[in-house]
Amino acid sequence: MSGTFVGMPAFPKAAHEAVGNQTLRANLRHATHTIRAKRANAVAEVSDWAELREAGKRIKDHTLRHLDRYLVQLEESVTAAGGIVHWAADADEANRIVADLVKETGESEVVKVKSMATQEIGLNEALEAEGIRAYETDLAELIVQLGKDRPSHILVPAIHRNRGEIRDIFTREMSEWGRPAPEGLTDTPAELADAARLHLREKFLRAKVGVSGANFMVAETGTLVVVESEGNGRMCLTLPETLISVVGIEKIVPTWRDLEVFLQTLPRSSTAERMNPYTSTWTGTTDGDGPGTFHLVLLDNGRTDTLADEVGRQALRCIRCSACLNVCPVYERAGGHAYGSVYPGPIGAILSPQLRGTASEIDASLPYASSLCGACYEVCPVAIDIPEVLVHLRERVVQGGPVTREGNKVVLKPAKGHGAERAAMRAARWAFDRPGALRAGQRLASRTRRLHPRTLPGPGKAWSATRDLPAVPAEPFRDWWQRTNGGTTDEGTAK
Amino acid sequence: MSSRERILGRVRRALADVPQDDTPYGEAVARDYLREHGARSTEETVELLAENLADYRAVVHRCGADELPSVLARLLTERKAATVLVPPGLDEAWLAEADAARVADRMESGAHELDRVDSVVTACAVAVAETGTIVLDGGPDQGRRRITLVPDHHICVVRVPEQVVSSVPQALERLDPARPLTWISGPSATSDIELDRVEGVHGPRTLEVILVG
Ligand code: SF4
Numbered sequence: 001m002s003g004t005f006v007g008m009p010a011f012p013k014a015a016h017e018a019v020g021n022q023t024l025r026a027n028l029r030h031a032t033h034t035i036r037a038k039r040a041n042a043v044a045e046v047s048d049w050a051e052l053r054e055a056g057k058r059i060k061d062h063t064l065r066h067l068d069r070y071l072v073q074l075e076e077s078v079t080a081a082g083g084i085v086h087w088a089a090d091a092d093e094a095n096r097i098v099a100d101l102v103k104e105t106g107e108s109e110v111v112k113v114k115s116m117a118t119q120e121i122g123l124n125e126a127l128e129a130e131g132i133r134a135y136e137t138d139l140a141e142l143i144v145q146l147g148k149d150r151p152s153h154i155l156v157p158a159i160h161r162n163r164g165e166i167r168d169i170f171t172r173e174m175s176e177w178g179r180p181a182p183e184g185l186t187d188t189p190a191e192l193a194d195a196a197r198l199h200l201r202e203k204f205l206r207a208k209v210g211v212s213g214a215n216f217m218v219a220e221t222g223t224l225v226v227v228e229s230e231g232n233g234r235m236c237l238t239l240p241e242t243l244i245s246v247v248g249i250e251k252i253v254p255t256w257r258d259l260e261v262f263l264q265t266l267p268r269s270s271t272a273e274r275m276n277p278y279t280s281t282w283t284g285t286t287d288g289d290g291p292g293t294f295h296l297v298l299l300d301n302g303r304t305d306t307l308a309d310e311v312g313r314q315a316l317r318c319i320r321c322s323a324c325l326n327v328c329p330v331y332e333r334a335g336g337h338a339y340g341s342v343y344p345g346p347i348g349a350i351l352s353p354q355l356r357g358t359a360s361e362i363d364a365s366l367p368y369a370s371s372l373c374g375a376c377y378e379v380c381p382v383a384i385d386i387p388e389v390l391v392h393l394r395e396r397v398v399q400g401g402p403v404t405r406e407g408n409k410v411v412l413k414p415a416k417g418h419g420a421e422r423a424a425m426r427a428a429r430w431a432f433d434r435p436g437a438l439r440a441g442q443r444l445a446s447r448t449r450r451l452h453p454r455t456l457p458g459p460g461k462a463w464s465a466t467r468d469l470p471a472v473p474a475e476p477f478r479d480w481w482q483r484t485n486g487g488t489t490d491e492g493t494a495k
Numbered sequence: 496m497s498s499r500e501r502i503l504g505r506v507r508r509a510l511a512d513v514p515q516d517d518t519p520y521g522e523a524v525a526r527d528y529l530r531e532h533g534a535r536s537t538e539e540t541v542e543l544l545a546e547n548l549a550d551y552r553a554v555v556h557r558c559g560a561d562e563l564p565s566v567l568a569r570l571l572t573e574r575k576a577a578t579v580l581v582p583p584g585l586d587e588a589w590l591a592e593a594d595a596a597r598v599a600d601r602m603e604s605g606a607h608e609l610d611r612v613d614s615v616v617t618a619c620a621v622a623v624a625e626t627g628t629i630v631l632d633g634g635p636d637q638g639r640r641r642i643t644l645v646p647d648h649h650i651c652v653v654r655v656p657e658q659v660v661s662s663v664p665q666a667l668e669r670l671d672p673a674r675p676l677t678w679i680s681g682p683s684a685t686s687d688i689e690l691d692r693v694e695g696v697h698g699p700r701t702l703e704v705i706l707v708g
Contacts, residue, residue, distance in 0.1 A: 027689070031690050035690070045532075046532055047529070047532060048528040048529045048532070051529075052528045054525065055524050055525065055527075058524045059523075059524050061523075062520060062523035062524065065510060065517055066510075066517070066520075067506050068503050068506045068507050068510070071502075071503065071506065072503070081673070087497070087498040087501075089501050089502055093498060138687075139685050139687040139696055140687035143687070158687060163688055163689055166688055189691040189693045192688055193685055193688065193695060197696050201610070201697070204697070205605075205607055205610060218672065229683070230683055230684070230685045230697050230698070231644060231683040231696065231697035232696065232697045234697070234698065235644065235697055237640075238640040238641050238644065238675075239606050239641060239645075249506075255520075256667065256672045257664075257667060258524075260664035260667050261528070263678075271686070273551075273680070274547065274551075274627060274680070275626035275627065275628050275678065275680040277680050277681050277682065277698070278677065278678065278679060278680075279676075279677070279678035280640070280675070281675065281678075282675045283672055283673050283674075283675070286674070286675050288639065289640055290639070290641075290675055298502070300498075300505065304502060304505035304506050305505075307505075307506060307510065308509035310512055313509075404505075404508075404509065407501065407505040407508070
């Protein structure tokens with residue numbers, strides 16, 4: 001996976017720096033607390049949440065357990081509907097396929113729907129190197145792109161920026177990329193959104209090639225689904241003549257009916273809405289409506305390696321709702337950039353080291369970027385037991401053992417020179433240096449299943465034999481959460 | 496070896512632990528979640544649709560079938576719409592009283608042409624009460640996906656109660672996945688700037704829904 005942020009320090013160092021950034025912390029706290037409270041309401045509205053969550057988990061698990069069959073079925077149905085399917089084993093191959101497809105059209109620019117998969121493979125940079133300009137069209141991605149910045153949240157990538165910063169970025173950078181920002185632009189969100197509307201409309205209307213990801217792919221029918229709010233997705237999916245979708249192989253659901261589960265759980269978990277403003281589905285091509293040519297690039301890039309790990313494979317159930325980010329006390333303080341990958345927060349802490357392996361210092365440190373409080377598991381709409389995978393990956397990093405890399409079984413050596421353990425200790429020290437984070441971690445632990453024993457079970461036993469696990473404090477997690485409003489006494493932001 | 500074979504091979508090796516007789520799809524998922532949330536009369540379901548549409552800042556109107564032409568004419572006048580885009584199969588009688596010049600949804604009409612149109616009027620395929628969603632399926636009275644996207648003002652006519660369902664599961668049952676579908680819940684919106692909700696950015700900034708029946 002080439003999505004490592006180049007030169008990114010390991011988590012503890014990056015987090016340390018982020019914690020010192022007051023603007024970032026204030027923006028993040030406001031944002032995560034607002035979404036968190038709204039999500040709880042949206043979830044409370046449906047009385048069968050537990051059943052929907054269980055169904056979502058089982059659909060995804062079943063699909064993953066038979067992924068070969070569903071991939072072949074998907075390929076057949078997409079092809080039958082007029083689409084063209086490509087397979088990409090890694091980031092380089094996916095980028096090459098997309099670049100070649102764009103070149104075949106004779107175009108040198110593309111409009112893009114926000115997509116984690118294309119960020120993961122570094123598509124924009126790869127296209128740039130081939131002389132193709134990729135325009136991000138999601139407002140937040142536009143802010144990130146114009147600011148020569150990196151996304152810091154799955155759903156609201158510019159969550160770390162406030163309105164004043166955004167105004168300055170627009171005023172300074174828009175003219176470089178196309179229509180300049182209007183004279184005298186103020187920092188009201190409505191005016192900023194309007195500036196983005198005018199700037200991007202010019203691009204949509206002339207675009208010949210669109211690039212997207214997808215939230216779901218239906219094996220039975222060959223249908224792709226994109227869930228969004230702004231309408232930039234619809235623009236990119238319907239106005240261009242050619243559409244190229246790059247989608248991770250884990251995004252399959254078996255049948256059309258399965259969407260009834262995820263179209264209920266995804267919006268409520270992510271933007272805390274009953275339904276997001278726009279959902280588009282398309283099956284191959286339709287005469288006279290939308291792109292005449294449709295390419296689907298199926299992306300592996302570490303997913304099959306993740307699939308090979310019986311504990312870790314559950315990370316592939318993720319529907320990228322970002323609920324786990326918004327409840328994570330570590331994410332709230334450290335910010336998304338500290339995770340050094342396009343997948344920040346708790347899901348990033350288990351997904352990135354699996355997709356990329358734990359060879360680098362940042363990846364080896366990611367399984368420690370958590371207080372194991374369990375809040376991420378509680379909110380996850382597909383019930384990924386993130387704490388379980390974190391503990392599993394920690395053992396892997398420290399003890400070594402069999403893993404699959406690029407399809408081959410290899411035996412991971414115990415962390416060389418205890419580098420990973422050093423990273424772990426630095427992560428711990430980081431937490432101990434920050435009373436707020438430590439307090440949160442300790443108190444949250446009181447109610448979690450996994451930290452009650454003083455030693456770890458199974459292969460972790462040896463590791464924990466010489467180390468004390470944190471003592472469990474008396475106050476239960478829920479009480480603490482209620483009393484302090486999730487780690488802060490500031491009541492003002494939640495609504 | 497092609498990448499297709501390589502990836503499929505990796506998947507199969509990764510799943511070596513999964514037994515041949517693993518639980519089949521039909522039994523793997525308990526569908527014990529609800530088909531709809533709560534019991535409502537037909538009229539209450541329509542009420543809920545109206546409420547949830549309004550909650551997401553769509554402007555909702557209700558009228559009888561005979562009043563539809565005058566309501567449409569009034570909404571277009573209020574909007575000062577000089578041009579209105581109509582899909583090929585839209586009932587002509589609907590716009591009989593409207594002054595705005597009709598623009599046909601032609602194959603050749605490019606995006607720039609659509610951008611100059613003031614308003615668009617369409618029917619819908621189904622509406623979901625619990626979520627406040629209208630779904631368009633590209634049928635002759637709804638037109639291509641782009642016509643409800645580029646103009647800034649969309650008026651959608653929903654026939655009640657026959658086009659209204661309670662829930663997302665019921666909506667999916669009625670829809671044909673082979674057709675391109677657009678699910679719309681309120682106008683285009685963004686919360687990307689400090690999570691303040693702003694209508695617009697790209698899709699129509701005003702969505703009006705007329706519940707007819
Ligand atoms: S891990 Fe679960 S909560 Fe986190 S983004 Fe994925 S689906 Fe959402």
